[in-house]
Amino acid sequence: MSADVRYTPYHPRWYRRRVSVWWWLQSRSYTGFVLRELTSVFVAFFAVLLLWQIRALGHGPEAYARVLARLRSPLFVTLNALALAFVLFHSITWFNLAPKAMVVRLKGKRVPDLLVAGANYAAWVVLSAAVAAILLRG
């Protein structure tokens, strides 16, 4: 502690209670918050998995087939299923937060939250269908 800090009767010593590392298990909304923050780990996991698939695609048909075989292992099936659940949680919480993060105004009136979130969900459906159509074609 530096020497120039002085305490007066009206400015007592700071009192900070230690908080447990598990503070977020004490309430449902805190747990939801931490689970939402943890979706980022699975987002990164899948970004790396995508990069792995792209690199295998560049290395030739055998390398690509090996990656597909690895993805059939119980470890990767479990990880991907878990990641899908967390990524879906990310999508839903993200779209529901969108109207609060970005307030859209039309002719001075605030566009209702339901409409902004609805537009996000509509874009989700359209883009997912487009990606599936392209990948299922060939």
Place this chain on the structure above:
Amino acid sequence: MARPITPLLWLLFSAGGTVAALLFPVHLFLNGLAFPLGWLPAPRYESLRSLVGHPLTRLYLLVLVSLPLFHWAHRFRYTLYDGLQLKHLTVLIAVLCYGAAVVGSLLAAYTLWNMSS
């Protein structure tokens, strides 16, 4: 952390979060589960390879890998600060998180650049 960079990092977080929210579920389901496990007919190697040969596809894939990595870096950084109470390691955590996102993005750019045809 340097203050002027904060809005840029937040923009990357937000853009990456949107890309991941819109496109990751469908890609994770198809590329991660349905195609390897044979639930749906997987595209043949040659057709995927020619698809990736197109510049627009490669730009799409670069965005698809890079922006969500920055989203992770930003969110995970604060998860470590708050969740595990590691406020005293601010600089180290920031360097590791954003550094990993930069390395991943550069690797993706390098890989896709070399897949021109």
